[in-house]
Amino acid sequence: MDTNLLMIGVAVMLGLIGVAASRDLLRRLRPQPRLVPIRIDERQRRSQDMRGR
Template identity: 75%
Template sequence: MDTHLLMIGVAVMVGLIGIAASRDLLRRMRPQPRLVPVRIERPARRSRDISGM
């Protein structure tokens, strides 16, 4: 009887480890979003803006 409980416990532990490993692999295989630098071009200043009026 103790052997059966031990084997059930080992099977449950192996199953939990397998589930955790498969979730980790699936997460790593999913494409990760990458940050893309965006340049902001400011409009050219007019002579009126420079003089302060």
């Protein structure tokens, strides 16, 4: 009886470790969005500052 419970416990723990590892692996394989820098012309920046005030 104790051996069966031990084997079930080991199987559950290995399953949980497998689920966590696969989620981490899938998250790393998914392409991550990257921020792209945008330049703003000085004239546009000044006009936006004037409108914002």
